[in-house]
Amino acid sequence: RLKDEALCVKIDNLHISEVTEKSISDAAKWFNDLEKTLDKRQLKIAEHILKEINERLKFLLNVGLDYLTLSRESSTLSGGEAQRIRLASQIGSGLTGVLYVLDEPSIGLHQKDNVKLISALKRLRDLGNTVIVVEHDTETMENADHIIDLGPEAGSKGGEVIAQGTIKEITANKESITGKYLSNKFRIDVPKKRRLAKNGRFLEITGASGNNLDNVNLKIPLGSLTCVTGVSGSGKSTLVLQTLYNALNLALNNNKSRKIPKPFKGFKGTELVDKIIDIDQSPIGRTPRSNPATYTGAFGPIRDWFTALPESKSRGYKPGRFSFNVKGGRCEACEGDGVITYEMHFLPDVYIQCDECKGTRYNRETLEIKFKDKSIADVLNMTVDEGCEYFENISNIKSKLLTLKKVGLGYIKIGQQATTLSGGEAQRIKLAKELSKRSTGRTMYILDEPTTGLHQHDIKKLLEILHTFVALGNSVVVIEHNLDVIKTADYIVDMGPEGGVKGGKIIAEGKPEEIVKIKESYTGKFLKPLLN
Known part of the structure; x- marks a missing residue:
């Protein structure tokens, strides 16, 4: 990428491109051996630079990235590699008294690399920093000084601190699901026999x-x-x-x-x-308009059901009346979004609840149609578990909602915006x-x-x-x-x-x-x- 003039400058007979082609482990060795090949004047000039370079390479070696070349484009790194490079730069800054928050650092890491990651986090702690990690990985939990377990379940059934303390205190806690897995009371079993092709x-x-x-x-x-x-x-x-x-x-x-x-x-x-x-x-969608109901196809039958109610027949409503994407039944102030979007230049958009419909997305007439005392907006606000009970006798809706329940998403709202x-x-x-x-x-x-x-x-x-x-x-x-x-x-x-x-x-x-x-x-x- 460089002009010939730039490549004429050589150290130890290598120009800058040849040095960056080396892998980190080779580069570390080369920079270490430079002291032997430089004369006194050159060493005086290079002293501080070499110290910086060697330290930075050492951090990359510590997180197990010895095989990357220095000139590697960052877009070609795997998820686990990019994560560890960011971590190495933090350890390298040598700051103390900092609070680091890491969200699932073990993503994309093999157990073997995980050990290196944990020792890197401990090194951050030993420098005098506080490290908070959001993590599901058992090995990380076993190495933690203090664990905070949230639960008991997800969504509206969660949001409480169930247990906190050392790993012994967590495993002893009867309420904690995490504790039960850590103490092997609950476990994922190995299948009795393996399927062949x-x-x-x-x-x-x-x-x-x-x-x-x-x-x-x-x-x-x-x-x-x-x-x-x-x-x-x-x-x-x-x-x-x-x-x-x-x-x-x-x-x-x-x-x-x-x-x-x-x-x-x-x-x-x-x-x-x-x-x-x-x-x-x-x-699944980048707009507040897409939600689990529209994506899994449960929203169609729900609208048809509301259209078939006697009250909406007498008013002559069609299924479109219950859609928040077309004119007719939706609140026109927010065009069925439920929120009004203010675009802030150079800042993320701000969403504010619509004053007209108070976030229900529909106009007053549409909300007057009720089934078992609930309007279509109330249905979209139910969790999947509640929806399964509410539609228990309507098989084509229930079957769609049941699949969401099976994958462990009983706690999300049927109309929850895909962006959340x-x-x-x-x-x-x-x-x-x-x-x-x-x-x-x-x-x-x-x-x-x-x-x-x-x-x-x-x-x-x-x-x-x-x-x-x-x-x-x-x-x-x-x-x-x-x-x-x-x-x-x-x-x-x-x-x-x-x-x-x-x-x-x-x-x-x-x-x-x-x-x-x-x-x-x-x-x-x-x-x-x-x-x-």
């Missing part, structure tokens, strides 16, 4: 070589739950999302999104799959939508770290759904670091051995019991105690 058929991708992949051949057994594991930066997302998903998306879904898959030589077995679906954590849902919630709403469709038994679902933001109790529910998909004959591929998910998988593809340039190979594949026997596999090492 349906009729011995596999979907194969050969010679994948995108990013850091090293001519990899991936085999995925159909009709089972496959887990793709490996340390952070070993090429899991590249292989599964950017190669397998994009290639099949073009071939099967006839998708015009034109996301070009990373290079690979060929695939076989695609005739056994009829569609491929990636269920990720992107929001967390990533994990959005992902589970998508799962619910898939559950409510009729299954062909030949679909492949891909999930990238679905346990992000989930408590073990929720992971249990999530696994039940994934195994439901598989029981119907579908194939599920999960990229995951969470050992509870990995131990229930039928088939594991473990990538590694390390991250970045030292990764990109498949080092082990087979049932969890077989992975444990392979020495090179870090995943096997951490799995072993859980299977016994």
Whole structure:
């Protein structure tokens, strides 16, 4: 990227581009050895600069990023890598008396990297800082000095501090669900037997070589739950999302999104799959108008039901009357948004509740139509659990709401604005939508770290759904670091051995019991105690 003039300046016979091409571990060694090659005058000039450089490289080594090259573009980093670079820069600032708040720092980290992350957080603490971590990871909890457990459940049934104190006090607390999982009173069981590939058929991708992949051949057994594991930066997302998903998306879904898959030589077995679906954590809608009811398709039948009531028939109302997206039944002051948006230049938008309808989204006439004493606005304000009871005799609405309840979202409101849902919630709403469709038994679902933001109790529910998909004959591929998910998988593809340039190979594949026997596999090492 630099002009020839700039590249003429060399230290120890290397110009700046050659130095930044080095990996962090090589660069650290090179800068350390410089003292021997520089003369006295040069050393005097370089003294402070070298001290800074060496310290910064040391922090990156401490969080386990020795394999990255210094010139690597930040857009190509995996989620776990980017998170640790930000952490390294904080430790590097050497401040004391700071309060750090981290939201789930273990996302995208393999157990092996997690150990490094925890020691980095302890180093922040030992410098005299306070560290607050929002976390579901058991290992982080075991290392904490003080735990605060919120609950007892989610949504309107939560919001209280259930237990706080050391890990012993949490496990002794009878109210705390977290405590029960920590003390193994509740646990996620290992399945008695592993499913084999349906009729011995596999979907194969050969010679994948995108990013850091090293001519990899991936085999995925159909009709089972496959887990793709490996340390952070070993090429899991590249292989599964950017190669397998994009290639099949073009071939099967006839998708015009034109996301070009990373290079690979060929695939076989695609005739056994009829569609491929990636269920990720992107929001289900970016406007306050989309909500769980509209997304899962429950809102249509609810409106039809209100239209069929005698009162609305006598007034001649059509289903459009009960929609907040078209003129007629909605409040015109806020155009059915329930809130009025003020755009603040250079600041995030401000939402203020509408004065006319007080946030109900509908005008007075529409709200006069009631079923069991509740108007359509009251229905949108119910939680899914309440909705299931309220519509218990109306099967087409109840079945849609039940799928939301099954994925553990009984606590969200039926009309909750999509902008206020967390990533994990959005992902589970998508799962619910898939559950409510009729299954062909030949679909492949891909999930990238679905346990992000989930408590073990929720992971249990999530696994039940994934195994439901598989029981119907579908194939599920999960990229995951969470050992509870990995131990229930039928088939594991473990990538590694390390991250970045030292990764990109498949080092082990087979049932969890077989992975444990392979020495090179870090995943096997951490799995072993859980299977016994």
